[in-house]
Amino acid sequence: MRSIISILLLAFIAWGIVTVIGEIPFGTEKSRVGGHYVDQGREETGASNIVTSVVLNYRGFDTLGEVTVLFVAAIGLGAALATRRKKEKREIEPASLVLYTGCRFLFPLILLFGGYIFIHGHLTPGGGFQGGAIVASAFILVYLGCRGRRISETVSKTIESLGGLVFVVVGLVGLAVGGHYFLLNFLPKGELNTLFSAGIIPILYIAIGFKVGSELAGVIDHLMEESE
Amino acid sequence: MVFSQVIHFLQNHIYYIGAFGLIFIGLLIILVKHNLIKVIIGLSILETGVNLFLIAVGYISNGTAPIFSNPSVETQRMVDPVPQALVLTAIVIGVAVLALALSLAIRLYQHYGILDLRQIREQKW
Numbered sequence: 001m002r003s004i005i006s007i008l009l010l011a012f013i014a015w016g017i018v019t020v021i022g023e024i025p026f027g028t029e030k031s032r033v034g035g036h037y038v039d040q041g042r043e044e045t046g047a048s049n050i051v052t053s054v055v056l057n058y059r060g061f062d063t064l065g066e067v068t069v070l071f072v073a074a075i076g077l078g079a080a081l082a083t084r085r086k087k088e089k090r091e092i093e094p095a096s097l098v099l100y101t102g103c104r105f106l107f108p109l110i111l112l113f114g115g116y117i118f119i120h121g122h123l124t125p126g127g128g129f130q131g132g133a134i135v136a137s138a139f140i141l142v143y144l145g146c147r148g149r150r151i152s153e154t155v156s157k158t159i160e161s162l163g164g165l166v167f168v169v170v171g172l173v174g175l176a177v178g179g180h181y182f183l184l185n186f187l188p189k190g191e192l193n194t195l196f197s198a199g200i201i202p203i204l205y206i207a208i209g210f211k212v213g214s215e216l217a218g219v220i221d222h223l224m225e226e227s228e
Numbered sequence: 229m230v231f232s233q234v235i236h237f238l239q240n241h242i243y244y245i246g247a248f249g250l251i252f253i254g255l256l257i258i259l260v261k262h263n264l265i266k267v268i269i270g271l272s273i274l275e276t277g278v279n280l281f282l283i284a285v286g287y288i289s290n291g292t293a294p295i296f297s298n299p300s301v302e303t304q305r306m307v308d309p310v311p312q313a314l315v316l317t318a319i320v321i322g323v324a325v326l327a328l329a330l331s332l333a334i335r336l337y338q339h340y341g342i343l344d345l346r347q348i349r350e351q352k353w
Contacts, residue, residue, distance in 0.1 A: 006259035010252055021244045022237060027289035034286065034308035038294055041309075050294035050306070054313040066317040073324035080331040125295060129320040193296070212320060219327045226334055 046189030047122035047198040055127065056201045060183035064167060067208060071164065074215045081222050095147055103145030110138035118209030122198040128205040132212025139217040143224045151221055156214040163211025170200050170207075243284040250277030264336065264343040268329045275322045279315045286311035 029035060037058060038050055045053035055063050094100070118131025139151060174184030183200070190197030238245065254274025258267050286308035292301065294309040333343065340348055 003260045006256060010256055010259070013255075014248070014252060017248055021241055021248070024241075024244065024285070026240055026243060026284070027287055029288055029308070030285065031308060031310065034310050037309050038306045042296060048296040050296075050309040051312045051316065054309050055316060059313060063317060066321060069321050070324045073321070073328045077324075077328050077331040080328070080335050124297070125293065127316070129316055133320060133323070193298075216323065219324065223327065223330065223334075226331075 042192055045185060045198060045201065046192065047201050048193050049122050049124065049127075051125075052122045052127055052201060052205070053198070056204050057183070057185055060171070060204070063208075064171070064183075067164065067167065067211065070212065070215060071160070074160075074219055077219055077222055081226055093147070095145055099145050103141050107138050107142055110141065111135060114138065114209070114213065118205050119202065120195070121205040121209075122201045123193060123195070128208030129212055131205075131209040133216060135209070135213030136216030136220060139220055143220060151217055153218070153221070156218045156221070159210050159214040160218070163207045163209075163214070166207035167204055167211075170203055174200065243287070244281065247277050247281035247284055250274070250280060253277075262345050264333045264345060267345070268326065268333060271329060272322070272326055275318075275325075279318055279322075282311040282315050282318075 024030075037054055041050045041053045042048065045057040047053040047057070095103075114131045114134035114137075116131075117126040117134055118128045121127030121131070143150075171183040174186045175182050177186040178184035183204075185199040185201070187199035187203075189199055195202075251274055254270045254272075254277060257270025257273065261267055261270065288305065288307050291305050291307035294306045294312070295301075336348070337343055342348065
């Protein structure tokens with residue numbers, strides 16, 4: 001009965017949507033604001049990756065909100081799982097030598113790759129969110145491969161808070177210097193396609209990279225603690 | 229006649245249809261399945277469909293990624309960067325929301341000892 005009602009409801013919604021998306025052309029330019037960002041983005045922000053300039057310059061305030069959503073979700077996960085009393089330390093079977101050595105060898109390389117991704121966010125496809133996810137994947141490797149090693153919760157919380165603080169402080173400095181709006185790009189734009197260009201964008205992306213990486217690592221820590 | 233119209237519609241909108249197909253698969257799983265883990269998997273599929281739809285709306289025929297990796301790249305054939313920027317953050321937030329949902333499922337399992345939504349009174353519909 002329930003599935004019949006659900007399928008009927010979805011068929012009704014699908015009929016409505018099919019009649020509407022028939023009107024949306026595929027593959028044509030639909031918004032002029034996107035064209036403006038592509039045409040003027042390099043001069044206005046100095047970043048050669050236009051997606052980055054949209055994320056951190058034109059819509060930087062949005063990104064602050066999205067980072068806050070991520071923060072609240074991580075806090076909510078901690079709150080949902082932390083009400084339980086701490087279990088006593090259980091003995092964990094250690095990993096084999098090959099697995100242990102392999103993951104110790106790979107861990108710094110994955111961290112380096114994540115760092116490369118978020119430092120070059122304004123030049124290549126990538127950025128703070130992707131780099132942070134790669135950094136967190138290094139911690140998954142440690143949690144699965146080298147059982148028994150854990151990240152310190154204090155360190156991860158400190159890095160996370162510092163990342164958020166750098167974002168807000170840089171935005172407020174832009175407000176104080178320019179006087180027009182939050183997250184004004186007040187540093188010199190530099191030469192296009194070089195590492196030290198695009199003003200505040202690399203600083204913000206490095207802050208976001210650390211913040212996302214430590215937040216997702218904290219999420220992994222909470223979930224793995226639950227499974228032990 | 230009707231058949232060729234349908235083919236024409238499919239040719240022009242196949243990406244939208246794929247994205248909405250994923251959205252409907254996700255919604256159907258959320259509505260029909262009883263296991264909470266399967267409902268969360270449905271939520272994840274639904275989110276993938278929404279992201280694909282946003283990217284498909286921003287696509288421009290034969291467009292390249294909006295990145296000026298070398299000076300010879302021209303601005304005429306570039307896809308819309310705004311949906312890409314939105315989806316970029318939406319993916320990471322989706323991971324966090326998925327983790328939050330899983331943590332709530334863990335708490336529910338610890339409390340009731342079961343993940344079947346038909347047998348949990350507060351979750352029944």
